Amino acid sequence: MPVVSRLRRVPPLWVLLTATAVLYLWGLSSAGWANAYYSAAAQAGSQSWTAFFFGSFDAAGSITVDKPPLSLWPMALSVRLFGLSSWSILAPQAVMGVATVAVVHAGVRRATGSSGVALLAGATTALTPVAVLMFRFNNPDGLLVLLLSCAAVATLRAVDETRDGAGRPVRWLALAGLLVGLGFLTKMLQAFLVLPALALTYLLCAAVPWGRRVAHLGVAAVTTVVGGSWWLIAVDLWPADSRPWIGGSQHNSVLELVVGYNGLGRLTGDQVGAVSGPQGWGHNTLLRLLDPTTGGQAAWLLPAATVLGVAALWLVWRDPTPETLRARPTIVLWLGWTLVTWLVFSLMNGIFHDYYTVALAPAIASAGGVGAWVLWQHRGSVVATRVLGLAVLATTVMALTVLWPQRGWQPWLPVTVTVAAVIALCLAASAHRRAVPLGGGFVVIALVTALAGPAAYSVETVGQAPSGAVPHAGPDSPRARAATGRDTVSPVGTLLQAGRPSPTLVRLLTRDADAFTWVAAVTGANSAAGFQLATGRPVMPVGGFNGTDPAPGLPAFRRLVREGRIHWYVAGGGLLRADAGAESAEVSRSGSDSAVRIAQWVRTRFEARRVDGVVVHDLTRPRAGAG
Structure with a gap:
């Protein structure tokens, strides 16, 4: 009994972070070198500080990897300290995953004041299948997501300080800009997909005059440029014959890499040096992220989070309450992040891989969690009840879109999701007819509907040993095998x-x-x-x-x-x-x-x-x- 009593006093956040750490570290070495391309570069960085600085593939410095080096540095330092092994390369990625969950929790807790909603958002992030994949892998995306999540929370902190009249919001905004710049040194222009959401949030929600808002954003722009350009400038000034060739460029130019192969070429498809299979990069339509294979990575709650976020934003603007008003900038930011990233990933003509969608994980979890919380505050209204029911329906359709083609894998799973959805929709309809607020039973059943599929995919991902340049979360499939080679x-x-x-x-x-x-x-x-x-x-x-x-x-x-x-x-x-x-x-x-x-x-x-x-x-x- 004393043990049980002590366990009850453990903060729920620590339980969430411990569970996330176990999920991300369990059997980590089974992946071997994971993406051997980056593992080899980390090995090189551990052997040569010159290779470390430039992100060279080999310690002799023949050519760099085709990304900036920031994501390689934690791995290379870990290899220097602990020797070359799967664990020394992959453990830093798992730590980044746990940190991302903590950041999402902090942001949602600050916006809502609700520990339960914050835990739900953190758990949703942790259980997004592609997040489980990438935080157990060594592609740059894990560090990118962590940096951009921190930038988002720093921006929201800046907005809060303009409202509270305490502190100096420009410092937080400058920090956000610096973090986005570091994101640029992780995966180049993809980091800038969050900038519209960050800037719009501060412009619309900061409680200072418009001139000061613009000036503060100007400071953030400066720190973004500084954080993202210092390495590029150093490389450009370095004599080309005494440094590695810039991988991914045709003319040994880091600027070419920024604008071409890793930049605008990703949008236009005009990427000299790229290769593609017979199908190119798939169909670039708004449904790209919702197809059965890509959707299983991160889009389980994408339609529902969009519905909840839009409805909550309408409510907090039309009928704000002291409790929900603080959530307004949070919804603007995470919903903006979700929509811009969804749009770009869907319509880009250049190289696209399913694991890119890990960039949506914190945004979907936060927009959906805060949106659901706002609607829950209005659950006595007809509109809120209908929207919550619509979110359950959207989640069910998305889950069955992913699970039905894989029904031979876990045949009980689509049945479970369907039954839970029917019960949740009946509870919503009954509450609407009787004009009584929804209860806790609806929440439990809705969570089963929402998280059963992603949780099963995540457990399956942990049980696999993904490797190669294009990893894939969830159960094995012909398309996943073709993608990974x-x-x-x-x-x-x-x-x-x-x-x-x-x-x-x-x-x-x-x-x-x-x-x-x-x-x-x-x-x-x-x-x-x-x-x-x-x-x-x-x-x-x-x-x-x-x-x-x-x-x-x-x-x-x-x-x-x-x-x-x-x-x-x-x-x-x-x-x-x-x-x-x-x-x-x-x-x-x-x-x-x-x-x-x-x-x-x-x-x-x-x-x-x-x-x-x-x-x-x-x-x-x-x-x-x-x-």
Whole structure:
């Protein structure tokens, strides 16, 4: 009994954060290197401070990853402290996930004053399947979501301080701008998708004159620029011949990376150096995020959160109460974040992957939670009852859209959701007819309807071991396997998956390794990642991530070979076939053909040998008579 009594005194927030930590850390090492591309870069950053600063793929500094380096730094520092392992690379991501849940909880608690609603928003964030995936993975998105969530809460704090007459709101707004700038150094222009929501919230809701509002936003703009540009300026000023090539660019330019491959090209589809399959990047319509596969990542509550947010915003503007008035800026911000991100992700023509939708997780949870709370304060009205019932209906339709194609996975799940939804709708209809407020029974059944599907998908995600460049949450499916490239992985690796070289091949590559700058070169960064992580030595990813960067060009590669700086060349990496060094016909590509030309030159000049099914060329031993 004393133990039970002590447990009851544990703050609910700590229970939520502990449960989230268990969910995100459980069996973490089963994912191996997760995204080996970033794991290899973290390994390089742990071996060389120069590689650390630039975000170089390899410690010898041949080329950077195709993102800014901020998301690599926590991993690289962890590897320096604890050694190279799955845990040292992935544990920082899990910590970011727990921190994100705490930030969402804090923001909702401050807006509503309700511990229960804050816990619900935090739990919804934690149980979003793509959040479970990405906070157990090492893509940049986890850090991006944490930074932008902090920026949102800092903006709301600035608004509150203009109303309370305490403190200096401009400091909080400046902090928000700095955090968005750091988000830019995490995943470039995607960080700026939240700016319309942040700026609009302060403009509409701050309790200071309009001139001061604009001036305060000007300060935030300055800190955003400073936070997001200092690394770009340093790279631009650094002599190009003494730093790595900027991965993802065709002209060794970080500005090109910002504007093109990782910038406007994502919207227009004009991305030199990008590759795509026969289906391109899917159908860019407003329904893109709601289809059965993409919707299972984060969109379970997207329609309901939109309905609840819009209705709550109408209520707090039309009929504000002292309790709900404080929620107005919160709804504006999170609803704006949701709608802008939904719109851009749906209509963008460039590279899009389902896991990008993790950016919606805190917004959906907060907009839906605060919106539901506002409507609950008005639950005696017909409008509020109808909207709550509509939210349950929208959630049910979305859940069945995701679950029905997967009904063979957990056949009880769509039945459970349907039955719970019918009961919740009957309770709402009964309350409406009898003109009595909804009760706690409705809340419990509605939560079952809303969270049963995402929770099941999240548990399934924890039980998997996702790897590669394009991970996917939830149960396995043909589309998920095609997206990750798991069906086509080879010992050398592929465009999206790192290979696993045999011990015999690793011993061969590391023989006399100290005499060379790079123990090997191979086309494509994922192919190179498998060899670099296995050998612990720099491996040159010819052509960068896609094999489409002119890094190095054939003349530069020939010079490095002549200088004795590269020992082996591994054939068949990335998009190339080991037998002919030609491009695969399965994808379309643009950008440099240097990788193809290098492969052809190596094949004609150096003898090939096969080791455990992998073709390698010793670049220190030309063919007899080769020119």
